[in-house]
Amino acid sequence: MKLKATLAALCAVASFSAFAQAPIVIKFSHVVATDTPKGQAAERFKQLAEKATNGRVKVELYPNSQLYKDKEELEALQLGAVQMLAPSLAKFGPLGVKEFEAFDLPYIFPSKTALYNVTEGPIGKGLLKKLESKGITGLAYWDNGFKVMSANKPLRTTADFKGLKMRIQSSKVLDAQMRTLGANPQVLAFSEVYQALQTGVVDGTENPPSNMYTQKMHEVQKHVTVSNHGYLGYAVIVNKKFWDGLPADIRTALETAMRDATTFEKAIAQRDNDLAMEAIKKAGKTEIYNLSAKEQAEWRKALLPVQKDMEGRIGKDLIQAINKEAAK
Numbered sequence: 001m002k003l004k005a006t007l008a009a010l011c012a013v014a015s016f017s018a019f020a021q022a023p024i025v026i027k028f029s030h031v032v033a034t035d036t037p038k039g040q041a042a043e044r045f046k047q048l049a050e051k052a053t054n055g056r057v058k059v060e061l062y063p064n065s066q067l068y069k070d071k072e073e074l075e076a077l078q079l080g081a082v083q084m085l086a087p088s089l090a091k092f093g094p095l096g097v098k099e100f101e102a103f104d105l106p107y108i109f110p111s112k113t114a115l116y117n118v119t120e121g122p123i124g125k126g127l128l129k130k131l132e133s134k135g136i137t138g139l140a141y142w143d144n145g146f147k148v149m150s151a152n153k154p155l156r157t158t159a160d161f162k163g164l165k166m167r168i169q170s171s172k173v174l175d176a177q178m179r180t181l182g183a184n185p186q187v188l189a190f191s192e193v194y195q196a197l198q199t200g201v202v203d204g205t206e207n208p209p210s211n212m213y214t215q216k217m218h219e220v221q222k223h224v225t226v227s228n229h230g231y232l233g234y235a236v237i238v239n240k241k242f243w244d245g246l247p248a249d250i251r252t253a254l255e256t257a258m259r260d261a262t263t264f265e266k267a268i269a270q271r272d273n274d275l276a277m278e279a280i281k282k283a284g285k286t287e288i289y290n291l292s293a294k295e296q297a298e299w300r301k302a303l304l305p306v307q308k309d310m311e312g313r314i315g316k317d318l319i320q321a322i323n324k325e326a327a328k
């Protein structure tokens with residue numbers, strides 16, 4: 001009897017120490033290349049998190065849609081098949097949090113400073129809170145940049161978009177934006193864009209230069225217009241149940257790692273986009289066009305009504321609050 005009890009106690013200790021030694025695994029899935037602002041920041045987070053927790057946490061990165069595509073990754077997060085993602089703010093609509101689509105409104109952020117006023121202030125925090133009811137905790141906003149437009153024909157005036165099939169993310173604001181330009185928007189997963197452009201399934205698209213270059217879209221797009229008409233950023237999110245279940249000291253260490261990775265991400269986003277634009281130019285396959293101030297004003301005038309049209313979906317108060325913050 002005594003032997004049995006001793007054995008049972010030994011087994012308990014052994015399994016406890018095996019359990020204690022097994023690292024907590026964070027599967028972090030994303031859709032872009034490693035050498036993008038998001039890809040590099042994910043790597044930085046992994047390094048910082050593993051160091052700060054002395055290896056008690058292991059972060060496994062799955063870039064470039066290798067594990068899941070846009071829609072699937074959000075489902076996988078809710079099911080707990082992955083623990084961390086950083087989807088673009090244009091992809092939260094299907095989850096039922098359509099307010100994030102405010103970030104897609106054309107010309108809503110006149111500068112990165114205006115954007116940070118929103119993401120780092122009460123509006124940004126309030127939006128992340130809305131994810132809680134979906135079983136998701138929002139940890140940070142990561143930046144990419146302002147978007148360019150591309151196609152196989154020059155896009156100088158808004159009339160040039162008429163009839164073009166343009167790939168968009170799942171956001172209804174982006175749908176409205178393209179329709180306002182007279183184009184036919186088509187939602188496609190990010191991983192499908194290169195092939196869709198190559199085979200003519202769509203004629204053009206929009207993205208910051210870092211995404212365009214790292215997916216080689218410039219090889220299948222003859223024209224790029226530097227329009228900066230809209231913004232692309234991310235929310236770093238985790239499965240709430242997983243996050244809440246972490247030991248408190250681990251969670252604190254991970255929060256610090258995320259803060260530092262976020263500072264790093266913001267510092268490299270613009271530079272990466274500038275370098276990508278240079279690389280696209282250098283590759284020589286795409287003609288780059290910079291809108292003149294007059295053309296920019298015309299694009300703005302054509303696209304500003306999208307803000308009003310989307311009030312019903314996003315909320316007039318939220319749009320007004322963002323505009324007020326952006327104007328500071």
Ligand code: LMR
Pocket residue numbers: 031032087088144169189190207211232
């Ligand atoms: C896209 O789908 O165009 C982008 O949102 C991809 C990304 O995550 O940057």
